[in-house]
Amino acid sequence: MGDVKVHGIFAGPFNKRVELALKLKGVKYEYIEEDRSNKSDELVKYNSIYKQVPVLVHNGKPICESLIILEYIDDTWESNTIPLLPKHPYQRSMARFLAKLIDEKLMGAMYKVCYGKGEEKEKGCDETFEVLRYLENELQNKKFFGGDNIGFIDIVASYIALWFGAIQEAIGMELLTKQKFPKLSKWIDEFLSSRIVKENLPTREVLVPLYKAQFEAATQKASS
Numbered sequence: 323m324g325d326v327k328v329h330g331i332f333a334g335p336f337n338k339r340v341e342l343a344l345k346l347k348g349v350k351y352e353y354i355e356e357d358r359s360n361k362s363d364e365l366v367k368y369n370s371i372y373k374q375v376p377v378l379v380h381n382g383k384p385i386c387e388s389l390i391i392l393e394y395i396d397d398t399w400e401s402n403t404i405p406l407l408p409k410h411p412y413q414r415s416m417a418r419f420l421a422k423l424i425d426e427k428l429m430g431a432m433y434k435v436c437y438g439k440g441e442e443k444e445k446g447c448d449e450t451f452e453v454l455r456y457l458e459n460e461l462q463n464k465k466f467f468g469g470d471n472i473g474f475i476d477i478v479a480s481y482i483a484l485w486f487g488a489i490q491e492a493i494g495m496e497l498l499t500k501q502k503f504p505k506l507s508k509w510i511d512e513f514l515s516s517r518i519v520k521e522n523l524p525t526r527e528v529l530v531p532l533y534k535a536q537f538e539a540a541t542q543k544a545s546s
């Protein structure tokens with residue numbers, strides 16, 4: 323198994339993906355808390371291009387970017403538990419597509435919702451609904467995106483299950499509701515009710531004040 327370390331930030335959605343995957347695989351690791359304003363020499367060394375978390379360090383070798391790290395974890399500890407990614411090439415490709423959809427299109431749209439004005443904010447809402455409708459359809463009647471067990475997409479979509487809802491509350495908007503997205507809402511309940519998720523992800527009560535402070539600071543900076 324070797325020496326495993328994770329560099330992350332408090333309540334960070336990307337490093338929490340990595341930690342959740344390691345927990346699901348039963349891999350013991352050391353967590354190293356980073357300060358955004360005073361990054362450690364190790365982080366800068368291990369991720370010299372972006373200087374960002376998460377970074378997984380396995381036996382002294384760094385792997386960067388959460389989606390890449392998840393695949394590395396699945397490949398390295400493949401015999402530990404049920405695979406995170408599907409075995410079939412088409413299903414694996416679709417899982418990667420959905421992950422990219424969440425990280426690029428959905429998160430980009432939510433940035434517009436949170437910080438945009440007028441037409442830009444409206445466009446962000448439209449793009450957010452577009453991605454959520456797509457994911458709602460992909461779920462069909464499955465318990466998790468991975469079927470009966472939490473898998474790769476469920477881990478990536480933990481952003482939707484937890485952080486998305488906290489952002490909604492912080493900005494006073496309702497985009498993902500049970501009425502509009504019943505399947506996604508049911509999935510969120512199932513996912514957040516999982517013991518391993520409850521034990522390893524922050525609570526919404528912790529996240530909402532953080533986002534409120536972040537958005538208030540951005541508003542004050544824009545008006546100054």
